[in-house]
Amino acid sequence: MAERSEKRAYNTRESLPTVPPLTPSAITQCPAEIWGTIFALACIDDGFTGRALSRVSRYIMETSRPYKYQSLAVTQCHFRPLTAILKELPAERRRIRYLFLWEQSWMSCSYTRGSRASELFHTDKNHLLMLAAATLKLLEVGCHFYQFAVPFQLPVLAEMILHGYPDHIQPSHNIVACYPVLRCLFLEHFPTVEVEDFPALLNTTATSLAKIRFTFSLDYVWNMVLPQLKARTQIQKILIQAEYCNQEKCKSWCRNLKHNSELRDALVVLEPSLFTYGPIASINRWSEVCRGHLDHWQLPEDEIDLEALAAVTNAS
Numbered sequence: 080m081a082e083r084s085e086k087r088a089y090n091t092r093e094s095l096p097t098v099p100p101l102t103p104s105a106i107t108q109c110p111a112e113i114w115g116t117i118f119a120l121a122c123i124d125d126g127f128t129g130r131a132l133s134r135v136s137r138y139i140m141e142t143s144r145p146y147k148y149q150s151l152a153v154t155q156c157h158f159r160p161l162t163a164i165l166k167e168l169p170a171e172r173r174r175i176r177y178l179f180l181w182e183q184s185w186m187s188c189s190y191t192r193g194s195r196a197s198e199l200f201h202t203d204k205n206h207l208l209m210l211a212a213a214t215l216k217l218l219e220v221g222c223h224f225y226q227f228a229v230p231f232q233l234p235v236l237a238e239m240i241l242h243g244y245p246d247h248i249q250p251s252h253n254i255v256a257c258y259p260v261l262r263c264l265f266l267e268h269f270p271t272v273e274v275e276d277f278p279a280l281l282n283t284t285a286t287s288l289a290k291i292r293f294t295f296s297l298d299y300v301w302n303m304v305l306p307q308l309k310a311r312t313q314i315q316k317i318l319i320q321a322e323y324c325n326q327e328k329c330k331s332w333c334r335n336l337k338h339n340s341e342l343r344d345a346l347v348v349l350e351p352s353l354f355t356y357g358p359i360a361s362i363n364r365w366s367e368v369c370r371g372h373l374d375h376w377q378l379p380e381d382e383i384d385l386e387a388l389a390a391v392t393n394a395s
Contacts, residue, residue: 081131083293092191100360103374105131106136106138107138113335114139114143115142115143115145117144118143118145118146119146119149120377121146121368122146122147122149122150122309123150123370124142124369125152125379126151126152128189128308129143129146129147129148129150130147132147140351145171145174146174146392147316148173148174148175149175149177150167150173150175150176150178150366150369151175151179152181152365152366153179153180153182153207154179154181154183154358155200156183158180158207159206161207162203162206162207165207165210165211168223170213173210173243174213175210175211175215176201176214177216177217177369178208178211178217178219179219179220179221179361179362180204180207180221181221181222181358181366182200182222182223182299183196184359185202185222185357185358186205186358187243187247197222197223197224198215198248205231205311208229208231208233212231212232212233212234213234213254213260214235214250215233215235215236216235216236217238217239218238219239219240220239220242221358222242222360222386223243223244224246224302225241225242225243225244225245225246226246227241227284227365228255228280228284230255230257230382231255231257232256232258232259233258234259234260236258236261237240237261238263238264238265238368239261239264240265240267240365240375241266241360242267243267243268247257249342250281254280254283254284256284256286257284258284259285259286260287261287261288262287262288262289262290262300263286263289263290263291263375263376264281264285264290264291264292265291265292266291266292266293267292267294268293268294269304272274272284277304278308281312281314282313286313287313288313288314289313289314289315289316290311290315290316290317290318290376291314291316291318292317292319292320292375292376293319293320294319294320305346305357308358309342309345310341310342314345315345315347316345316347316348316357316369316376317342317346317347318349318376319346319349320348320350320365340388
């Protein structure tokens with residue numbers, strides 16, 4: 080009886096299917112350095128790709144972690160939750176290189192300047208920027224009134240785009256050099272108050288600034304701002320866009336640059352802007368810049384106002 084039970088157990092073991100040994104997948108066999116290059120190229124959007132990669136597999140989640148926050152577009156209501164998350168992460172896992180921040184009420188008609196909401200926006204924005212400062216290269220901010228200077232350094236920031244109007248021009252003697260390597264500055268609107276203080280502020284905060292671009296609608300920009308920008312700063316290239324109603328005035332002003340050769344050589348006059356502003360359109364353009372598909376500074380010929388350019392050239 081015992082022999083029969085033992086034989087039955089033996090036959091059962093013999094009949095069990097053989098499980099093949101586990102072999103590494105092609106994904107895990109690929110070196111992490113190669114995956115890093117792939118993730119660096121893939122995570123250039125509003126943050127969706129970085130979050131999605133965390134759900135693929137444990138291996139992909141681990142190898143993509145350094146790139147999860149590489150590119151982010153964040154609205155005001157998410158500033159504090161994101162700041163709380165980033166504070167818990169080691170520095171190598173919060174490498175933010177491309178950042179778009181926008182105010183909750185941006186483009187709203189019912190906005191009050193100097194309101195509590197506006198103060199909170201800038202306070203929360205600065206807390207977030209301090210955590211991203213070490214790696215941030217491209218920053219775009221959408222709000223009604225921006226504060227140009229910040230009370231800390233963004234040591235590797237190379238390009239900055241600011242929508243809205245300046246809240247006020249801080250005295251340059253109380254400001255740190257917060258943008259030491261900033262090369263390109265794009266302002267949707269040039270300051271309309273305390274104009275004479277702005278070149279001094281640029282010299283203090285952005286000591287390496289080489290290019291500036293902005294749209295304007297008022298005559299004082301031509302007669303006061305542009306000569307000061309060239310005479311009192313180290314800026315090498317000034318790109319300006321006149322609104323449609325001021326095109327003829329702009330061309331007339333360009334013809335009178337005979338006695339200011341430095342400004343004449345630095346000036347590039349652009350066609351009136353066809354940009355649609357607001358969060359969605361601006362984020363789409365920002366994503367194109369991050370991918371290298373759009374460059375605000377290397378312009379095709381159809382964006383340059385050729386008549387105004389001819390006026391500048393003939394002024395020589």
